[in-house]
Amino acid sequence: MKSTAKICARLLADWFERRQRDLPWRGTLDPYRIWISEVMLQQTRVQVVRERWGAFLSRFPSPKALAAADDDSLLSAWEGLGYYRRVRQLREAAQRLVREHRGQIPKDPKDFASLPGVGPYTKGAVYSLAFDCPLPAIDGNAERVISRLLALKEPARKKTGRVQIEAFVQSMLREQSPRIINQALMDLGAGPCAPATPECPLCPLHSQCKARQEGTPTLYPKLPPRPRPQAVETHLLLATKEGLFLGRRIPQGEINQGQIGLPGLGLPVPSEQSLEDYLQGTFGPKAEIGPSLGSFGHSITRYKITVYVHPLNINAPPPAPFSWFSRTAKLPLSTVTRKALRLGTPLSQAKESGD
DNA sequence: AAAACGGGGTT
DNA sequence: AACCCAGTTTT
Structure with a gap:
């Protein structure tokens, strides 16, 4: 047989x-x-x-x-x-x-x-x-x-x-x-x-x-149940000027290394720092942030992240490692950065009002 | 909004 | 063997 x-x-x-x-x-x-x-x-x-x-x-x-x-x-x-x-x-x-x-x-x-x-x-x-x-x-x-x-x-x-x-x-x-x-x-x-x-x-x-x-x-197949993702949040800061935005090259060893990231608490989440401490420590006393421009969701394996985007006014030349990047140049943006930039571009609708 | 999906690396 | 990775598609 x-x-x-x-x-x-x-x-x-x-x-x-x-x-x-x-x-x-x-x-x-x-x-x-x-x-x-x-x-x-x-x-x-x-x-x-x-x-x-x-x-x-x-x-x-x-x-x-x-x-x-x-x-x-x-x-x-x-x-x-x-x-x-x-x-x-x-x-x-x-x-x-x-x-x-x-x-x-x-x-x-x-x-x-x-x-x-x-x-x-x-x-x-x-x-x-x-x-x-x-x-x-x-x-x-x-x-x-x-x-x-x-x-x-x-x-x-x-x-x-x-x-x-x-x-x-x-x-x-x-x-x-x-x-x-x-x-x-x-x-x-x-x-x-x-x-x-x-x-x-x-x-x-x-x-x-x-x-x-x-x-x-x-x-079938018999697979182990996946744990539910944990709901967390983080905050990004968006400073813009004449078609430019403030960002930094993400260094080796950090998430999305080599890509352009925005200032803020960013990834990883959950983060240890408060937004106020970050702002003070990074941009000094003259920097200001406004109310959230909105928020978007970004899910990964373990976390369901709500990302809030706040306008940032730094009132001074950007401190290293931050610098101005063109919003239209062909840069390697992480997905999170891309979503945040969209939120700061009024021609695309604000998806959620955040707060 | 929740649930499902995927292959590899590390410890 | 258990845990982690830093996202999208389907239901």
């Missing part, structure tokens, strides 16, 4: 041949270009990556070009994609490729996986898609598909659960092209096996799927 894995591999491959998504990065076998697409996709929806992937690669067509990127061009190329640490790790990794592997993606996946920002998933995705290497690439999609297929009772992210998922994928990789199996799992998870609204009738594996037999696909 045929094993389930063998049957599933065949069904997946047949389905993928007919129904695979048409994605720009599927037109290449260049591991560098595939790597960039995978890192972008880790934090950004497919539609956005469609728009940004080609432009990023035009700017940084090779590891060598990426390794040589300065902060401004690097961050600008990633602007709006968030989690800027990842593009820094990408550059660091490229620098190591240049120094240690002549600017090439190494033959041995282990060498690749030792680079910053490259874990088991990215390693598996790049080597299977580029070289058809039989490595699993288990992202959230594959995790969900296999958890449902097996009606996996163990938590998917604990060792016992992970091992079973990986073993099943490995079995399929022995039966069909890893390049096809891994991509098919991604597409299945993005389509018929979507998280909240699975469409089992469209799924090529539905005849094999245990969760479908139980009638409760959305119970």
